[in-house]
Every structure is written in structure tokens, then in C-alpha cells.
Amino acid sequence: MEFFDIYEIEPSFSISENELKKKYLVLQKKFHPDRFAHSSIEEQKTALINSSLINDAYQVLKDDIRRAKYLLECNGVEITNHTNPAFLMKQMEYEEKIEDHSNDKNQLLSIQKELQEELDQYKDNLTVDFDKKNFDRATNQINEFIFIDKLHLKIKEKINQLS
Amino acid sequence: MALLQISEPGKSTDPHNRKLTIGIDLGTTNSLVASVISGEAKILEDNNYRLIPSRVLYEQDQILVGNDIPSHAVSIINSVKRLIGKKKDDINANDIALDLADSNDIFIQTPQGFKSPIQVSSDILKKLKKIASDYFGDEIYGAVITVPAYFNEGQRQATKEAAKLAGIDVLRLINEPTAAAYAYGLDTKKEGVFVVYDLGGGTFDISILQFNQGVFEVIATNGNSSLGGDDFDQIIKNYLINKYQLNSQGLEEQAHLNLIAKYIKEKLSSQNIFNETIKFNNQNYQIDISLSEIEESFIPLVDKTIQCVKNALNDANLSIDEIDGVIMVGGSTRMPTIQNHMKQFFNQDLLNDLNPDEVVAIGAARQAFVLSGQADDDTLLLDVTPLSLGIETMGDLVERIIPRNSTIPIAKAQEFTTYKDGQTMMKIHVVQGEREKVSENRSLGEFVVKDIPPMPAGAAKIKVTFQVDADSLLTVSAEEQTTGTKTSIEIKPSYSINENEIRKMLEDSFTNAEDDKKFRSLAELIVDANQILELTEKALHNDQQLLSDSEKTTIEKCMNNLKSEITKKNPSKIKQVTDELNNASMSFAQKRMDRSIHSALTGKNINEINK
Numbered sequence: 001m002e003f004f005d006i007y008e009i010e011p012s013f014s015i016s017e018n019e020l021k022k023k024y025l026v027l028q029k030k031f032h033p034d035r036f037a038h039s040s041i042e043e044q045k046t047a048l049i050n051s052s053l054i055n056d057a058y059q060v061l062k063d064d065i066r067r068a069k070y071l072l073e074c075n076g077v078e079i080t081n082h083t084n085p086a087f088l089m090k091q092m093e094y095e096e097k098i099e100d101h102s103n104d105k106n107q108l109l110s111i112q113k114e115l116q117e118e119l120d121q122y123k124d125n126l127t128v129d130f131d132k133k134n135f136d137r138a139t140n141q142i143n144e145f146i147f148i149d150k151l152h153l154k155i156k157e158k159i160n161q162l163s
Numbered sequence: 164m165a166l167l168q169i170s171e172p173g174k175s176t177d178p179h180n181r182k183l184t185i186g187i188d189l190g191t192t193n194s195l196v197a198s199v200i201s202g203e204a205k206i207l208e209d210n211n212y213r214l215i216p217s218r219v220l221y222e223q224d225q226i227l228v229g230n231d232i233p234s235h236a237v238s239i240i241n242s243v244k245r246l247i248g249k250k251k252d253d254i255n256a257n258d259i260a261l262d263l264a265d266s267n268d269i270f271i272q273t274p275q276g277f278k279s280p281i282q283v284s285s286d287i288l289k290k291l292k293k294i295a296s297d298y299f300g301d302e303i304y305g306a307v308i309t310v311p312a313y314f315n316e317g318q319r320q321a322t323k324e325a326a327k328l329a330g331i332d333v334l335r336l337i338n339e340p341t342a343a344a345y346a347y348g349l350d351t352k353k354e355g356v357f358v359v360y361d362l363g364g365g366t367f368d369i370s371i372l373q374f375n376q377g378v379f380e381v382i383a384t385n386g387n388s389s390l391g392g393d394d395f396d397q398i399i400k401n402y403l404i405n406k407y408q409l410n411s412q413g414l415e416e417q418a419h420l421n422l423i424a425k426y427i428k429e430k431l432s433s434q435n436i437f438n439e440t441i442k443f444n445n446q447n448y449q450i451d452i453s454l455s456e457i458e459e460s461f462i463p464l465v466d467k468t469i470q471c472v473k474n475a476l477n478d479a480n481l482s483i484d485e486i487d488g489v490i491m492v493g494g495s496t497r498m499p500t501i502q503n504h505m506k507q508f509f510n511q512d513l514l515n516d517l518n519p520d521e522v523v524a525i526g527a528a529r530q531a532f533v534l535s536g537q538a539d540d541d542t543l544l545l546d547v548t549p550l551s552l553g554i555e556t557m558g559d560l561v562e563r564i565i566p567r568n569s570t571i572p573i574a575k576a577q578e579f580t581t582y583k584d585g586q587t588m589m590k591i592h593v594v595q596g597e598r599e600k601v602s603e604n605r606s607l608g609e610f611v612v613k614d615i616p617p618m619p620a621g622a623a624k625i626k627v628t629f630q631v632d633a634d635s636l637l638t639v640s641a642e643e644q645t646t647g648t649k650t651s652i653e654i655k656p657s658y659s660i661n662e663n664e665i666r667k668m669l670e671d672s673f674t675n676a677e678d679d680k681k682f683r684s685l686a687e688l689i690v691d692a693n694q695i696l697e698l699t700e701k702a703l704h705n706d707q708q709l710l711s712d713s714e715k716t717t718i719e720k721c722m723n724n725l726k727s728e729i730t731k732k733n734p735s736k737i738k739q740v741t742d743e744l745n746n747a748s749m750s751f752a753q754k755r756m757d758r759s760i761h762s763a764l765t766g767k768n769i770n771e772i773n774k
């Protein structure tokens with residue numbers, strides 16, 4: 001839970017992005033190597049290690065998927081890639097839908113909205129799962145979340161290309 | 164690992180202990196040096212010139228830089244920034260009108276011998292440092308040097324090496340667009356998301372930054388390190404050659420046309436029609452060019468920059484309407500074609516308040532002042548790596564360890580394992596770039612992890628750690644986890660290793676030349692010695708009655724000495740003994756000569772006597 005400790009945030013899936021960002025800037029202002037450019041070599045090295053760690057922790061904590069995976073890792077849970085058949089069906093349906101409407105911006109926008117709602121639902125589920133330490137379900141939710149997130153990015157790119 | 168604790172940096176406010184810091188914009192075409200003076204960043208002038216042309220002239224006994232170079236000089240080294248940290252394979256040799264050494268490393272032939280781009284850059288940096296130390300009448304404590312955001316590892320390392328060679332303590336290398344944004348941000352204090360469109364002489368950068376709570380955070384960067392304002396000059400130049408049927412053969416003509424093209428570009432940045440008489444090749448040409456007739460040829464270049472902008476927006480996950488301001492940097496951004504296209508693309512007015520030629524140096528000077536611990540503000544720059552860093556895995560594939568646009572400094576570790584049973588060594592090949600295949604990325608260097616205990620394939624655990632520091636420079640280390648065997652290298656661009664090699668090669672060729680000369684003189688001495696031996700032998704055979712016994716003994720002794728020295732091949736000895744023989748046989752030769760004359764007087768021909 002080191003990353004959460006650095007930011008003095010309670011380890012949980014739901015965190016305040018604003019608060020994280022604010023703390024990130026405060027920490028970097030204090031520990032960044034630029035603050036020690038005129039200090040001893042030792043202090044410069046220490047600053048490099050500290051600042052790198054602050055960056056790494058921030059990258060993990062601000063990203064929903066990486067934060068969830070990190071929480072599982074800290075709890076000693078191995079992430080498996082098992083996907084249930086019902087979700088496989090859902091995947092295929094989305095893929096087809098996007099393919100069928102690949103030139104129709106309005107349709108794509110409505111699929112995007114649908115996907116966004118799905119993502120929000122997964123986030124809510126993950127919050128509950130981690131609070132209740134239901135790591136099996138959390139693992140399952142993350143796998144599906146990753147897939148929907150990829151689709152969401154893909155559709156966003158398609159929309160950008162059309163506009 | 165918890166955060167290590169360090170004390171508050173001490174701020175020296177003692178005026179007697181001032182640290183003179185400078186910001187250097189080391190440009191392709193022009194360079195600038197600036198410093199914070201009484202709290203304000205100012206450009207330091209070189210005899211009233213604010214821009215120092217980034218050109219160097221090597222003469223037998225002196226090195227001239229920038230404005231010191233007379234206008235009629237030829238063999239000037241221009242735009243060396245296009246070459247720094249590169250190999251010959253990376254450049255189009257036809258673009259470079261210079262003599263290059265015959266190797267894949269770039270060396271430019273000058274009257275002072277071969278010069279690497281690092282050496283040429285360091286001579287420019289020396290000049291800039293001198294302008295500053297002359298201005299202050301004091302030593303310079305340290306400098307911030309700007310580099311294009313899209314410079315790769317090799318180009319950054321090379322720039323830092325050039326500074327070292329110039330005796331400059333580099334406080335930080337910072338990215339040019341970041342420096343520009345810093346200057347703007349400190350000026351306006353306006354928070355938000357900014358795009359910096361930086362078209363330098365030879366490089367193009369796009370950076371997207373967020374200014375928030377006194378922190379300038381780069382979100383994404385993109386660019387092209389071989390696209391710049393000079394490319395627009397080339398278009399104008401080619402257009403001129405075609406339209407006016409100019410004879411552009413020869414380096415001097417090319418160089419002159421480059422200057423004319425640049426002049427026309429600058430004129431067409433403030434007026435729609437260029438209409439002047441130009442002297443070229445001792446002939447006057449009436450040049451009439453309108454912006455509209457040439458603008459179309461610029462479009463492919465402008466489109467290239469727009470593609471970079473789109474890539475950066477995509478990486479930043481931002482749309483155009485989320486951009487709060489667009490900062491224009493670089494003299495070439497004054498061109499109306501660029502201004503109009505960008506205004507249209509971003510759908511807003513552009514920020515042109517600060518001089519686009521000077522804004523980078525100003526930002527660098529302010530950053531240098533802050534880094535020296537003398538400034539009272541606590542603003543901070545957070546920059547990113549422009550290109551992904553990774554290592555080669557099986558099958559020519561790249562495993563990315565640090566993705567592009569990661570905030571620096573950053574450390575990342577990843578474990579790798581062995582491919583074969585009993586494998587005891589592993590090669591770590593570090594690459595930079597966005598392509599999947601190793602061969603399509605830039606190779607930064609390789610090292611070998613040795614002494615891996617023999618284990619079945621896949622059992623060994625090799626932890627490879629990438630550390631990118633605040634200058635965006637990389638150190639890679641590897642550790643075998645079961646034994647703790649550590650190997651680490653600071654990634655030096657491969658040119659650097661080869662630069663030493665080529666230097667050695669060049670030196671070797673000089674040493675060899677010396678050897679060659681020595682060898683040649685030995686051979687010549689032996690030929691001379693054998694000749695005199697042969698002549699003396701013949702003379703002895705024919706005329707030994709002319710010599711006393713002691714004379715004869717001396718000559719024979721000298722001959723034997725010489726014969727033995729010839730086999731020992733010591734040039735100086737051979738020469739010495741040859742001379743001795745010459746001396747010893749002098750009187751012998753004299754006597755034979757006398758006799759010859761005598762014989763001649765008795766009516767016999769000299770040839771007959773000598774038979």
C-alpha cells in the first residue's frame with residue numbers, strides 16, 4: 001500500500017482525483033530534483049529517487065485500471081484472464097455494432113454513451129467489491145472493465161477521425 | 164520503500180555570494196544567451212546583436228563564431244544541430260555541403276582537422292558563455308540549455324557533452340517549448356491548458372502543457388527533429404532557381420541562395436509581395452514573388468506539423484476546444500501561412516506577445532535562476548519523455564518499459580527470464596521509439612548480464628531497471644535476482660563510443676603515417692648503404708694498391724660494421740656507419756681521382772681507367 005501511503009490516502013478503489021492531483025503537485029514541488037539542483041550529489045540522488053517514486057505512484061493511482069490492479073496485487077491476489085461466456089457474447093455484439101456503424105457519427109456517439117455508462121457501472125461495482133474485500137468478483141470486473149475501456153478508446157478515435 | 168527525507172534546500176540570499184546563471188537557446192540557425200538581471204530575464208547582446216548565428220568558421224589559427232564571421236567567408240559550418248547525436252545513416256548526405264570523414268560517424272573536415280558535431284556545438288557554446296562572462300565580468304555558475312522536446316537520448320547526451328567540452332556546468336537540459344511556456348506562464352499568470360507550437364530553424368516541436376498551482380506540467384509532446392524553418396527556405400530557393408534559371412552549382416552559390424531565400428521568407432512574413440533587385444553571381448536579378456504564388460508549396464510542410472499536433476492532442480486525450488491558449492515559438496512562425504493555418508486549426512487567436520525568437524532563451528534564463536536556488540518563486544516544471552524506451556526481446560520485438568509522455572524523473576523495473584536451459588548470459592539491448600520491431604527503432608546501446616547461475620529456461624529472474632532523470636537522460640541497470648549480480652550502464656548514445664573509436668582511428672592513421680615515413684627512410688638508407696658498399700668493394704678490388712695497410716684495414720672495418728648494421732635495421736645506426744665509411748674512403752676516392760686525372764693526361768679515357 002506504499003503508493004497510497006505516499007499520498008496519505010486510505011487504500012480503496014474510489015479516490016478523489018482532484019485531491020490526488022493537488023497532493024501530487026505539492027509533493028513534486030517539495031521533492032523534485034529541480035529543488036536540489038544546487039545541493040550535494042547525495043541529495044540530488046535522493047531527490048531523483050523520491051521524485052520518480054512520486055511520479056510512479058501518481059501514474060498508478062490516477063488510472064482506474066492500474067489502481068485496481070495495484071490494490072489486488074497488494075492483497076496478494078493474482079489476476080487471471082478468465083472471461084465468462086455471457087461477457088464474450090456482449091463483447092462480440094459491441095464489436096459488430098461498431099463495425100456496422102463505422103461511418104455514422106451519431107450512431108457511434110450513442111454507442112460511446114452506452115459504453116461510458118457501462119464504465120461508470122463497473123467503477124461503482126469495483127468500489128463495492130474492494131470495500132467488501134470481494135477480490136474474486138473484483139478480478140472479474142477488472143477484466144471486463146479493461147475490455148470496455150479499450151472499446152471506448154477505439155470508438156473515440158473513430159469519432160475523431162470522422163470529425 | 165517510503166520517501167526518503169531531505170532537508171529544505173538552503174537559499175543563498177547573500178549578495179556577495181551571487182551565482183551567475185544563464186539560459187542558452189542553442190538553435191539550429193541562431194542561438195541566444197539570456198540571464199536574470201535584477202529580477203528580470205534579459206537577452207545578453209554580442210556587440211548589439213541579440214541573435215548569434217549558430218555558425219562556426221575554422222581557420223588555421225583561429226575559430227570564429229556567429230557574428231564574428233565575415234560575410235564573404237566560405238566553408239562555414241552551419242546548422243550543426245541537425246547533425247548532433249546522429250550517424251551518417253540518419254542524414255541525407257546530399258543535404259550537407261561539407262566534407263565528411265569516411266565512416267558512419269559524422270566528422271567534418273576543417274583546416275583544424277576533423278571536427279565532430281559535438282565539438283562544433285561546443286565552440287558555439289563557448290562563444291555564448293564568453294558573451295555572458297564578458298557582460299558580468301565574472302565566471303558563470305551554471306546554465307540551462309534548451310533542446311527540442313523531440314530530441315532523442317543520443318541528441319540530448321551529445322548536447323550535454325558539448326556543454327561539458329565548453330566548460331559549462333549544465334544545471335538542466337530543458338525542452339524548448341517548455342521553456343517558452345514557462346516564460347509566457349510567468350508573464351501572464353494565467354492558468355489552464357496551453358499548446359506550444361515551436362518551429363525552429365531545423366526542428367519542430369509541439370507540446371501541450373497544463374499550468375496549475377505554480378506547476379507547469381507537460382502532458383504530451385510530439386514533433387519532428389528534422390523539420391524546420393530551413394525547409395521553407397529550401398522551397399523558396401528551389402522556386403527561385405526554377406523561376407529565374409539561376410545557376411546553383413557550387414557550395415558558394417548554394418550558400419548565397421540560402422541566405423537570399425531566408426531573406427525573402429522574412430520579407431514575405433510582413434508583406435504580400437517581394438519585389439527587389441538581388442545580386443547573385445555578379446548579376447542583378449529583379450525578383451518578384453508574391454506570397455500567394457508560393458504559399459501552396461508550403462502546405463505539405465504545414466500539414467506535417469498539423470499531424471504532429473493531432474498526435475499530441477490524442478496522447479493528451481484532449482480536444483481542440485479544451486485548449487486555453489496557443490503559444491507560437493520560433494522566427495518562422497511569423498509566416499502568415501503558418502499563422503493562418505494554426506488560427507484556423509485551433510479556432511482561436513494565437514499568442515504572439517513575446518518575441519518568438521527570444522522566448523525560449525528567456526524561459527531558460529528564468530529556469531536557471533530558479534535552479535540556482537536564488538529565486539523567490541516556487542514554480543516547477545514537470546516534463547515528459549518524448550519517446551518510449553524499451554528493450555529487445557526474442558524475435559526482433561520491443562518490450563516497452565517507459566512509455567512516451569511519462570513524467571520525468573521516472574524509474575521503472577521489469578523482470579525478464581532466460582530462453583534456454585543453462586543460459587548464463589543475457590544481452591540487454593536498449594532501444595527508443597514507437598515501432599514494434601527493434602530494427603525500426605533507434606538503438607541506444609547494449610550490455611551483457613553475466614554470471615547468471617545455470618537454471619532451466621524461464622527460471623532465472625533478471626530485473627531490468629530504467630531510470631530517466633530530470634534531464635531526460637537514461638540509466639539502465641540489470642540485476643540477477645537469485646544471486647544479486649548487478650550490471651549497470653549509463654546509456655551513452657552509441658555514436659559516443661564510436662566517436663572515440665573514430666578519433667583513435669584518425670589518430671592511428673596519423674601515427675601510421677609517421678611509421679610509414681620511418682619505414683620509407685629506413686629502406687632508403689639501406690639502399691644508400693648497399694650502394695656505397697658495392698662501390699667501395701669494387702674500388703678496393705681494382706685499386707687497393709693505392710692504399711696503405713692501415714687505410715685499408717679502417718675501410719674494411721667500416722664496411723663490416725655497415726653490413727652488420729644493415730641487418731639490424733636501425734636507421735640512425737645505419738646512417739652513422741654509412742657516414743663513417745664515407746669518411747674513411749674519402750682519401751681513397753681522392754687518390755683514385757688523382758690517378759684518373761693523371762691517366763687522362765696520358766691520353767687514356769676515364770672510362771677505361773675505371774674498368
